Amino acid sequence: MQTKTKQILEQNQELRTKCLVYTRVMGYHRPVESFNIGKKGEHKQRIHFKEVKC
Structure with missing residues (x-):
């Protein structure tokens, strides 16, 4: 992290x-912090994408 950012x-x-x-x-929403260590690792590896209109 840059020094100026760190100071701020x-x-x-x-x-x-x-x-x-x-x-x-x-089918329901859950906070990621409640996941076990394996599930947290799996969540970090997910690829995010934006759906475009047809």
Whole structure:
């Protein structure tokens, strides 16, 4: 990380909030942080794509 960016993050530490990432699993949404270690690794390997109109 760049030094300037790191300094800005440290100065604003108290303003930062935790971001929860949800993903769809078997028809419902679950937070990724609740996954076991194997499922978290699988989630990181997923390829993200944008669907285009026909």
